[in-house]
Amino acid sequence: GNTSWHIESVNPYLLRFLAELLPGESPAKGGMGTRVLVPLCGKTADMDFLARKGYRVVGIEGIKKAIDEFAAERSESGRPVPIALPPEINAEKFQASATLLKWDPPVHATGEEPPQPVILIHGDFFALGVPEAEALVP
Template identity: 35%
Template sequence: MVTNEFWLERWRTGRIGFHRDEVNPWLVQYWPSLARGAKVLVPLCGKSSDLLWLANQGYEVTGVELSSLAVVQFFGDNDLTYSTQQDGDLKIHSADGLPLKIVEGDFFQFHEGGFDACYDRAALIAIPDYLRQEYVEHLMQRLIPSAHLLLVTLSYDGESSGPPFSVPDEEVVSLWGNTIHKVASEDLLQLDERYQSDSRTFYEEIVWRINP
């Protein structure tokens, strides 16, 4: 059962194989051209370097992350000072000198709106199937109607002990509607032996966009 405690335990024990130190190349290649100051939401952000990349483009970046360890490690790893304020059950950690903040807490308790864009590299694939519709609906309520979306998913066969979970293409379209389009994909079986098993014939990473 994938619960909040499941993720907190993963961070406590350092089992964060999903984390990547480098900026995601899909982000650099496919992020839309937005005006400086645009509000960008990054749900379930962990301690991703992608946050820093987005902030350095001049966007107002808000990450949402459950684990306090992830938040502290993000600021520490990037030598950033920050201030913290309590907002109900959430903690708001704002970087000094950068348009970047991380909201610590359950994403479903995060209710700020008006975001111009969303970057989801690791959120949808971390959520079990029975919660994905609720996740997408809650996320859409945070975005303006003309918001951009850059989404990265996984699709694979064989046994799954996820997360990360396989989210089939038809489910992505069902969740987001026919305005979402696949723009790139790559079979990770050909690149990394970690994804290989006797029961798999493909392990595909897929990039999707909504461009209003």
């Protein structure tokens, strides 16, 4: 079902304040953009938007259904792909997956890169300690 706080489009405040939230140069090419943590992410369109801007997005969500729905709606494969976590993260408490976003390269564009995968972590955001958070977003 739908939740009262979920919006289908990118959060208007993110659009309005992106330059202030993530100041500086636009993200680097080749998958080396700034890493952005999206706690309690649900299936927000913000993650897709940020990945397409070149940011490396890490979302943390306690409800597996939201992760599965994000992948079903936005990924090439329709499902999240399991990946390994850094050793600082307790694999008994957290599971990670990557969502490879759908991408249709522009016909005449040169140098445009596909969006980076969105990394989604299933687990309790509030159970993350400082070392774990730093391992996810160094």
